Amino acid sequence: MARQLYDLCGRDERLRFSPFCWRVRMALAHKGLEFTTRPWHFLEKEALAFAHHDKVPVLVDGEQVVTDSFDIMRYLDDAYPQAPLFGEGASYQRARFFKHFVERSVTPVLFKIVALDLLAAIHPSDREYFRETREARFGCTLEALHQPDQGRKQLAQALAPVYAQLKESQFIDGDAPSGADYLLFGSMMWAYTVSLEPLVTAGDDVDQWFKRMLSAHDGVAGKATTVRDLA
Amino acid sequence: MARQLYDLCGRDERLRFSPFCWRVRMALAHKGLEFTTRPWHFLEKEALAFAHHDKVPVLVDGEQVVTDSFDIMRYLDDAYPQAPLFGEGASYQRARFFKHFVERSVTPVLFKIVALDLLAAIHPSDREYFRETREARFGCTLEALHQPDQGRKQLAQALAPVYAQLKESQFIDGDAPSGADYLLFGSMMWAYTVSLEPLVTAGDDVDQWFKRMLSAHDGVAGKATTVRDLA
Numbered sequence: 102m103a104r105q106l107y108d109l110c111g112r113d114e115r116l117r118f119s120p121f122c123w124r125v126r127m128a129l130a131h132k133g134l135e136f137t138t139r140p141w142h143f144l145e146k147e148a149l150a151f152a153h154h155d156k157v158p159v160l161v162d163g164e165q166v167v168t169d170s171f172d173i174m175r176y177l178d179d180a181y182p183q184a185p186l187f188g189e190g191a192s193y194q195r196a197r198f199f200k201h202f203v204e205r206s207v208t209p210v211l212f213k214i215v216a217l218d219l220l221a222a223i224h225p226s227d228r229e230y231f232r233e234t235r236e237a238r239f240g241c242t243l244e245a246l247h248q249p250d251q252g253r254k255q256l257a258q259a260l261a262p263v264y265a266q267l268k269e270s271q272f273i274d275g276d277a278p279s280g281a282d283y284l285l286f287g288s289m290m291w292a293y294t295v296s297l298e299p300l301v302t303a304g305d306d307v308d309q310w311f312k313r314m315l316s317a318h319d320g321v322a323g324k325a326t327t328v329r330d331l332a
Numbered sequence: 333m334a335r336q337l338y339d340l341c342g343r344d345e346r347l348r349f350s351p352f353c354w355r356v357r358m359a360l361a362h363k364g365l366e367f368t369t370r371p372w373h374f375l376e377k378e379a380l381a382f383a384h385h386d387k388v389p390v391l392v393d394g395e396q397v398v399t400d401s402f403d404i405m406r407y408l409d410d411a412y413p414q415a416p417l418f419g420e421g422a423s424y425q426r427a428r429f430f431k432h433f434v435e436r437s438v439t440p441v442l443f444k445i446v447a448l449d450l451l452a453a454i455h456p457s458d459r460e461y462f463r464e465t466r467e468a469r470f471g472c473t474l475e476a477l478h479q480p481d482q483g484r485k486q487l488a489q490a491l492a493p494v495y496a497q498l499k500e501s502q503f504i505d506g507d508a509p510s511g512a513d514y515l516l517f518g519s520m521m522w523a524y525t526v527s528l529e530p531l532v533t534a535g536d537d538v539d540q541w542f543k544r545m546l547s548a549h550d551g552v553a554g555k556a557t558t559v560r561d562l563a
Binding site for chain 2: 185187188190191192194195196197198199201202204205206259261262263265266269270273274275279280281
C-alpha cells in the first residue's frame with residue numbers, strides 16, 4: 102500500500118524542518134511503517150486541495166487522507182495499534198497536554214532563537230509568505246523577534262520540567278521514546294536543522310536526550326540534512 | 333484500619349494550605365478512602381521522627397508510613413488499585429512530567445502572587461522559620477518576592493498549555509478529575525486558601541475548572557476554611 106507524507110522542504114529540497122512533519126516522520130518510524138515523502142513548498146496550496154487543507158503534514162495512507170500532525174498520530178494509533186504513541190484515557194489526555202506544553206511554552210521560544218535562520222533556510226520563493234504570516238502572528242518583524250541569547254535563556258526556563266523529568270528516565274515517556282518524545286523532538290529538530298548554534302548546553306540532560314532521539318529508529322533523524330551540511 | 337494524614341496548619345488550626353497535602357487529600361477522596369488529619373506546624377520536626385522525615389504530608393495507613401506527596405499517590409495506586417491516579421507506563425511518565433510542570437513552571441509564579449499572604453496565614457511561631465527557608469531558596473526577601481500583579485501575568489503565561497487543554501475537556505485528565513488535576517489543584521488551592529485576591533480572571537477556563545475541582549468528591553475542598561472565612 103502506497104504511503105506518502107507531504108513534507109515541507111526548504112531552499113534545498115533535502116532540507117526538511119517542519120516541526121509538525123518531524124513528529125509524524127518519527128511516529129511512522131516508531132510504528133515501523135514504510136513511507137515516501139513528497140517535498141512541498143509553503144505556496145503549493147493547490148497541491149493539497151485533494152486533502153481540503155492548506156498545510157503539511159498531510160498523510161496519504163492508501164485510501165486514507167489525514168491532515169494535522171496530532172490527528173495523524175491519533176490516526177496511526179487507531180489504524181496500527183502496535184506500539185501506541187498516545188494510548189487511551191488519561192494517557193492520551195496527558196499526551197495532549199504535552200502537545201500544548203510544546204506548542205505554547207517551548208516552540209515560541211525556539212522561534213526567537215532561530216527566526217532569521219529559518220528565513221534563510223526557507224525556499225526563496227516562500228520567504229515573502231513566511232515573513233508576512235509570521236510577522237502578523239507575532240506582531241513584530243522577524244528581525245525584532247530574532248533574539249537568540251534571550252531565547253536560549255528562556256528555553257532553559259521553559260524546559261525546566263523536561264530537565265527534571267530526564268533526571269529519572271532516558272526518555273520523556275520512559276525507557277524508550279514514544280508520543281511525548283516525538284512531540285518535543287519535532288520542535289527541537291526544527292530549530293536544530295536550520296541553526297548553526299547549539300540550542301542547549303552541550304552535554305546537558307536535554308542535549309543527551311536529543312542525541313538519543315537522533316539515533317532512535319536507525320538514526321532516521323540523525324541522517325537528515327541540516328544547513329550545516331549545505332554550508 | 334486507622335488512616336491519618338499529617339497536614340500543615342496555619343495560624344488557625346482549621347487553615348490547611350500545603351499544596352502537597354492538598355494533592356494527597358484529593359487523592360484519598362478520589363479513591364474513596366476515609367482518613368483523619370493530624371494538624372502539624374513547620375517546627376514540629378520531632379513529631380515526624382517516626383517517619384524519618386521532616387516535612388508533611390506523611391500518611392500513616394495502618395502499618396504503612398509513607399512520605400512525599402507524589403510517593404504517597406503512587407503508594408495509593410499500588411495499595412488501592414481502583415480508580416488509578418497515575419496508571420502505568422507512559423501514562424505514569426506523563427503524570428510525572430505534569431508534576432514537574434506544576435512544581436517548576438507554576439508553583440514559583442503562584443509564590444510571587446501570595447508570598448506575604450502566605451506569611452500572614454502561617455502560625456506566628458512558624459513565621460521566622462518560613463521566612464528564613466524561603467528567602468534562602470529564592471535569594472530575596474519575601475517582600476521583594478511578593479509581586480502579585482506581575483505574578484498574575486506570569487501565571488496566565490505559565491498556564492497557557494492548561495488553558496488550551498481545558499478548551500477540549502472538563503478536566504486535565506478527561507471527563508473526570510484524576511492524578512494530573514490533583515497535582516495542579518494542590519498548588520492552586522494553596523494560593524486560593526491564603527489569598528484575598530483572585531488568581532485568574534473570573535469565569536475563564538481555569539477558573540471554571542478550579543470551581544469544578546472545589547465541588548469534586550462531595551465538595552471536600554470547597555468546604556475547607558480559607559483566610560476569607562477568618563477575616
